[in-house]
Amino acid sequence: MIPGSGRDGPGGAPDRTGGVRGPGGGPRNPADGARGSAGEQPEEEAEGTAPWGAEGLHSERTLLAWIRTGTALAAGGLGGAGVAARHMGSGPAALPFVLAALCGAVLLARTHLRHRRLESALHEGKPLDVRADALLAWLGVLAVVAGAAAFVLAAP
């Protein structure tokens, strides 16, 4: 749990000692101390494990979702550009798809950086902000939709 948020997540994951931990792997009761404080380190934490417990799985699923979206954008953009160029025989028809492929490529290239920042924010209890990446992904998808609409309406 982000310190001071006052919210426990759905359920709260049981810890390995039988007690209940907050979603951040920290103590469920805020009075027990903020995450990252000296007394909060779980004594049973094994070497090489993520200190934020169950949130690690959420960030992992989110990482995979970003990879899926970036790959779909890049592949869809390239495929759409190929189809548009073959059927319509003009460069401008393929342009939105090329833009989408570029957005997908940038998103894929930023995958590691984004995930590292996310894990760092989770670890330090900072707010998560991926607005720039979200806008880039949105722009890419809007470009695909524009390209698809132009193709469908102008297809021979």
Place this chain on the structure above:
Amino acid sequence: MPVEGKEPDPRFTLANERTFLTWLSTSLALSAGGVAMAALPRDVFVPWVRTALAVVLVVLSGLAAALAYPRWRQVQRALRQEKPLPRLALAPVFGYGVAAVAVLALILIVLSG
């Protein structure tokens, strides 16, 4: 995100982010379906039916894409303010729209075979 309300549980924030990405993936899949439908050989479907199905798919794709970002922001705002999540009024449009296209395409395939 505007700083208003409390920072929500990161699990909710991440779930909202994944939902946003799923909307984008859905939009991409619908666009791919529309382009594939429009690129079919002329003799597969009646041309105007093929174009109509493709247009429906691309319109649904545009709706999904247009909704995705504003909805992500709305949900995040609701989470921060600990308010109920906004309703998705267009959910039936997507469900029935895609189902109608699939059923019509299936009927045309069966009739042409």
